[in-house]
Amino acid sequence: MISSGAGPSARLRLEPWPPFGSGSVSPEALAERRRLAEAGDADALAFTAVLAALGAGEPQDWSTALRRLTRAADLGSAFAQQQLATLADTEASDGTRWADLAAAVDLGAWLAPAPKERLLREPRISVARAFLPRRACAWLVARARGRLTTAQVFDPATGAARREAGRSNSAFEFELADLDLVTLAVRARIAATVGTVAGALETVQVLHYAPGQRFERHYDFLDIAVAGYAQDVAARGQRVATFLIYLNDEYEGGETDFPMVGLSFKGATGDALMFANVDLDGAPDRRTLHAGLAPTSGEKWLLSQWVRDRAPG
Numbered sequence: 606m607i608s609s610g611a612g613p614s615a616r617l618r619l620e621p622w623p624p625f626g627s628g629s630v631s632p633e634a635l636a637e638r639r640r641l642a643e644a645g646d647a648d649a650l651a652f653t654a655v656l657a658a659l660g661a662g663e664p665q666d667w668s669t670a671l672r673r674l675t676r677a678a679d680l681g682s683a684f685a686q687q688q689l690a691t692l693a694d695t696e697a698s699d700g701t702r703w704a705d706l707a708a709a710v711d712l713g714a715w716l717a718p719a720p721k722e723r724l725l726r727e728p729r730i731s732v733a734r735a736f737l738p739r740r741a742c743a744w745l746v747a748r749a750r751g752r753l754t755t756a757q758v759f760d761p762a763t764g765a766a767r768r769e770a771g772r773s774n775s776a777f778e779f780e781l782a783d784l785d786l787v788t789l790a791v792r793a794r795i796a797a798t799v800g801t802v803a804g805a806l807e808t809v810q811v812l813h814y815a816p817g818q819r820f821e822r823h824y825d826f827l828d829i830a831v832a833g834y835a836q837d838v839a840a841r842g843q844r845v846a847t848f849l850i851y852l853n854d855e856y857e858g859g860e861t862d863f864p865m866v867g868l869s870f871k872g873a874t875g876d877a878l879m880f881a882n883v884d885l886d887g888a889p890d891r892r893t894l895h896a897g898l899a900p901t902s903g904e905k906w907l908l909s910q911w912v913r914d915r916a917p918g
């Protein structure tokens with residue numbers, strides 16, 4: 606078994622909270638992007654759409670975000686055009702009018718909680734079938750492909766990130782500059798389904814497993830018996846839930862395995878699995894021990910979203 610909080614959670618300690626608050630984009634660069642957007646730069650406009658959806662330096666507003674994205678698409682940003690098509694879940698063609706596509710985006714559906722069914726009562730494990738359309742899954746895979754790094758863990762003893770033998774898979778962790786409206790809509794839908802706010806979500810990761818790669822048995826809650834984790838929990842809250850989205854299903858093996866409760870789950874493309882890492886009293890629940898088993902053939906792509914018990918601030 607490997608340490609709790611394994612994975613790029615390490616980054617949380619090295620970067621300011623809330624997630625996406627800085628890191629990849631300096632305040633000066635942000636201001637410059639806003640200026641460029643006002644001057645009609647299509648890519649900068651697409652970026653300010655992200656800022657509106659996040660509520661970064663302005664009120665959080667999805668309609669504004671979508672309006673900016675549409676303008677960026679009109680001005681020729683292929684990135685914005687692809688986002689609109691993915692959000693509307695349609696194929697764009699030469700004659701596509703971007704305003705029509707924007708009108709076809711069902712924001713209400715994106716931002717609403719998805720229906721879920723309980724798989725297990727203790728610990729609480731649920732599944733949301735067809736949580737995401739295939740196009741959105743493919744979008745997330747495309748965002749991560751080619752930008753994967755070997756997953757690291759935070760060592761609370763040394764405060765440094767290091768490679769972890771029990772985790773041979775790789776991951777892509779979205780920073781501010783990597784975000785887009787599809788990814789943020791997915792996060793909004795996760796937050797609604799879990800019953801929390803987007804601010805309680807850590808940075809989002811896309812995980813990739815080649816055949817033989819795995820994420821060994823671990824807990825996602827932060828064990829406050831470890832001093833480094835206790836500090837983090839005091840400052841940012843406990844990691845109370847985990848939300849996984851299966852982004853493809855063209856592989857053998859690769860289940861998410863809960864050995865203590867005899868549950869092994871493998872979703873179809875777009876299915877989501879969520880589980881509470883704590884019991885009803887908020888205490889870490891050791892029955893949530895789980896692993897990402899190695900695919901025996903094919904590649905596994907998974908979105909992994911850890912959820913804190915509160916938003917910062």
Ligand SMILES: O=C(O)CCC(=O)C(=O)O
Nearest residue numbers: 825860861896897907909
């Ligand atoms: O790959 C899996 O099925 C499990 C991933 C996981 O445990 C995590 O992201 O915390």
Ligand SMILES: [Fe+2]
Nearest residue numbers: 824825847895
């Ligand atoms: Fe996990």
